[in-house]
Amino acid sequence: MKKITILFFLFSAFLSTAQQVVVQDFETPSSYNLNIFAGLAGSIQPDPASGGTRLNTLNLISSSTGEVYQGCEIIQLVNKIKLTTDKTVKIDVYASQAFTMLAKVEGGAGAPNSGASQSYTTPNTWQTLTFTFTQGLD
Numbered sequence: 001m002k003k004i005t006i007l008f009f010l011f012s013a014f015l016s017t018a019q020q021v022v023v024q025d026f027e028t029p030s031s032y033n034l035n036i037f038a039g040l041a042g043s044i045q046p047d048p049a050s051g052g053t054r055l056n057t058l059n060l061i062s063s064s065t066g067e068v069y070q071g072c073e074i075i076q077l078v079n080k081i082k083l084t085t086d087k088t089v090k091i092d093v094y095a096s097q098a099f100t101m102l103a104k105v106e107g108g109a110g111a112p113n114s115g116a117s118q119s120y121t122t123p124n125t126w127q128t129l130t131f132t133f134t135q136g137l138d
Contacts, residue, residue, distance in 0.1 A: 021079075023076065023079045023080075023081050023089075024074065024076065024079065025055065025056065026044050026055075026056040026057060026058055027055055027056050028078075029044070030077065030078075031076070031077055031078040031079065032074055032075060032076055032077055032078075033074075033075040033077060034058070034072060034073070034074060034075075035072070035073035035075065036060070036071075036072045036073075037070070037071055037072070037073070038066050038067035038069055038070045038071060039062070039063040039065060039066015039067055039070050040060055040061070040062055040063065040066060040070035040071060040072055041060070041061045041063065042058060042059060042060045042061070042072055043058075043059050044056050044057070044058060044059070045057055045058075045059040047094075048094055049094060049125075049126060054092070054126075057094070058072070058074070060072055081105065083105060083114075083133055087114070087132055087133045087134055088130060088131070088132050088133075089103070089130075089131045089133065090128050090129065090130050090131075091103075091128070091129050091131070092126050092127070092128050092129075093120050093126070093127050093128075093129055094124070094125065094126050094127075095120050095123060095124075096123055096124060097123050098119065098120055098121050098122075098123055099119070099120050100117055100118070100119045100120075101117060101118055101119075101120065101129065102115055102116075102117045102137060103115065103116055103117070103118070103131045103133075104137075105133050113136055114133035114134065114135060114136055114137075115133070115135070115136060115137030116131035116132055116133055116134075116135075116137060117131075117137060118130065118131055
């Protein structure tokens with residue numbers, strides 16, 4: 001069985017400034033909803049790194065019996081990602097093996113759907129993946 005554990009924090013550049021703003025840290029369950037589908041399993045867990053200081057993370061585990069497009073939708077209820085000028089989102093990922101992730105944004109006032117993919121290449125360490133949402137990948 002292929003097993004990939006993905007844990008991440010969502011970061012976003014806010015408006016046109018260069019400051020990074022934490023959009024989701026999974027510390028407040030009332031700030032988001034999760035929709036996990038197509039055979040993926042998920043739960044909120046503490047930082048997996050030995051001596052880690054990243055508090056709560058989203059732990060996702062793929063299944064060899066699930067669909068090839070297994071996924072998790074994170075619905076922001078409080079802090080929204082603003083991709084008007086800066087269309088970049090960064091997430092910190094910790095996984096047991098290398099993989100490629102497709103991230104997608106949807107919704108918003110007149111905002112088109114957009115996707116971006118990045119590869120996680122450093123198993124058992126935290127790596128920041130940067131997604132730039134400028135095209136409609138699916």
